[in-house]
Amino acid sequence: MRLGGRLAAAIDILHDIEKRHRPAADAMRDWGLSHRFAGAGDRAAIGNFVYDGLRRRRAASWLFDADTPRSLVFGGYLLENGGGTEALDSAFTEDRFAPPPLDEAELASLRARLGQPLPDAARANVPEWCEPLAARAFGEVWVEECAALADRPPLDMRANTLKVEKQKVLAALARTGAEAARIATNGMRVPPVAGDGRHPNVQAEPAFRKGWFEVQDEGSQIVAELAGAAPGRQVLDFCAGAGGKTLAMAAMMENRGQIHAYDADRQRLAPIFDRLKRAGCRNVQVIAEDEALARLEGQMDLVIVDAPCTGSGTWRRRPDAKWRLTPQQLEARQIEQMAILDTASRYVKPGGRLAYITCSIFREENVDQARAFIERAPAFHPLDHRAIWQERFPAHPQAAHIEENDGIMLTPAVTGTDGFYFSAFERR
Numbered sequence: 001m002r003l004g005g006r007l008a009a010a011i012d013i014l015h016d017i018e019k020r021h022r023p024a025a026d027a028m029r030d031w032g033l034s035h036r037f038a039g040a041g042d043r044a045a046i047g048n049f050v051y052d053g054l055r056r057r058r059a060a061s062w063l064f065d066a067d068t069p070r071s072l073v074f075g076g077y078l079l080e081n082g083g084g085t086e087a088l089d090s091a092f093t094e095d096r097f098a099p100p101p102l103d104e105a106e107l108a109s110l111r112a113r114l115g116q117p118l119p120d121a122a123r124a125n126v127p128e129w130c131e132p133l134a135a136r137a138f139g140e141v142w143v144e145e146c147a148a149l150a151d152r153p154p155l156d157m158r159a160n161t162l163k164v165e166k167q168k169v170l171a172a173l174a175r176t177g178a179e180a181a182r183i184a185t186n187g188m189r190v191p192p193v194a195g196d197g198r199h200p201n202v203q204a205e206p207a208f209r210k211g212w213f214e215v216q217d218e219g220s221q222i223v224a225e226l227a228g229a230a231p232g233r234q235v236l237d238f239c240a241g242a243g244g245k246t247l248a249m250a251a252m253m254e255n256r257g258q259i260h261a262y263d264a265d266r267q268r269l270a271p272i273f274d275r276l277k278r279a280g281c282r283n284v285q286v287i288a289e290d291e292a293l294a295r296l297e298g299q300m301d302l303v304i305v306d307a308p309c310t311g312s313g314t315w316r317r318r319p320d321a322k323w324r325l326t327p328q329q330l331e332a333r334q335i336e337q338m339a340i341l342d343t344a345s346r347y348v349k350p351g352g353r354l355a356y357i358t359c360s361i362f363r364e365e366n367v368d369q370a371r372a373f374i375e376r377a378p379a380f381h382p383l384d385h386r387a388i389w390q391e392r393f394p395a396h397p398q399a400a401h402i403e404e405n406d407g408i409m410l411t412p413a414v415t416g417t418d419g420f421y422f423s424a425f426e427r428r
């Protein structure tokens with residue numbers, strides 16, 4: 001396929017996403033199934049057009065003065081690749097599968113706006129109702145912080161030290177372009193793709209099948225490290241899901257002590273069994289029965305709550321979720337977070353630690369929850385987050401937003417990772 005056909009395909013996929021309110025990944029997959037002639041390179045390029053348009057929706061629609069699949073794809077293309085309207089001309093003239101060329105209104109808007117500084121709202125690229133939330137979270141740098149959430153993400157991995165050292169994994173992955181990550185101890189990173197490129201399919205590598213590494217955002221690795229799991233401890237991962245944090249903690253514990261992995265939704269735990277086996281984790285007990293959970297009350301050295309949240313910190317990877325999110329969903333997540341913190345705290349033993357994690361950037365799900373929890377649960381007090389960070393990552397004192405009593409915030413702009421929040425409390 002040539003550029004014109006690829007752009008047209010991206011527009012079709014965005015129409016499908018919009019009309020049927022479905023996740024971008026599902027629409028992409030269905031398009032692939034009904035267009036089997038498209039090769040891997042075509043799919044990657046089309047995927048980039050779809051995701052770039054969604055990441056930069058406000059900027060693209062400002063450029064065209066229209067919020068349509070067409071303006072998202074063309075705008076995303078121009079913003080990502082630079083250049084003027086002539087960059088699109090060849091797509092229209094040399095390909096009969098191309099979308100109709102730019103009309104007078106589109107050209108007029110582009111002539112007036114292309115090359116002009118973007119207004120704040122367009123640069124931030126978040127839904128209008130999220131702007132005050134972002135301003136509350138980041139103060140005067142909210143536009144820069146949100147703009148970084150609209151960039152293409154890197155591909156991050158974690159070397160599994162239960163099996164092998166990071167250097168050996170990096171050597172095995174040499175042809176993928178993976179390098180040591182900046183902060184996470186066992187992190188490895190392939191930088192964001194450029195142009196119509198795509199990330200290597202690392203899960204097809206023999207090293208992956210051997211359990212030498214996991215695909216995991218560096219921010220997720222960092223918060224797992226901050227939680228403080230150590231060999232010999234008794235740990236409850238209360239929202240274990242597919243086990244991303246569980247696996248990282250099992251490696252930190254060198255398979256000594258015990259991790260109890262629980263999730264209210266058993267279906268979410270399904271992938272954990274294969275992952276544990278592949279990674280060689282032998283100290284993880286997946287909790288399937290409520291009685292088994294009840295026996296842990298007041299017994300745990302560490303309970304981690306990787307809470308269900310809006311996922312606003314992951315908008316680089318799931319930009320379609322950014323536009324689907326509603327204030328009602330934010331409110332529902334806050335109510336769940338409160339209830340889960342209260343329940344999970346029962347399992348912490350005196351002197352033990354409760355770690356609260358979200359992949360959200362909103363204070364409403366982060367600091368507000370941490371402070372409200374302390375109010376409700378006087379047996380707990382916040383730990384010194386500066387000390388926790390300094391102990392774990394002494395070489396990177398500036399790499400996160402840290403407030404001593406209020407927790408640690410990782411962001412694409414400051415940490416170079418997805419957005420994450422971490423706070424920890426100790427039971428007296």
Ligand SMILES: C[S@@+](CC[C@H](N)C(=O)[O-])C[C@H]1O[C@@H](n2cnc3c(N)ncnc32)[C@H](O)[C@@H]1O
Pocket residue numbers: 238239240241242243244245246262263264265268306307308309336340
């Ligand atoms: C952010 S995800 C967990 C991701 C996982 N820890 C990882 O690192 O891969 C949040 C999880 O919380 C679970 N959850 C939601 N409500 C819960 C509750 N009341 N108690 C325990 N888990 C809950 C969800 O099923 C979901 O799997």
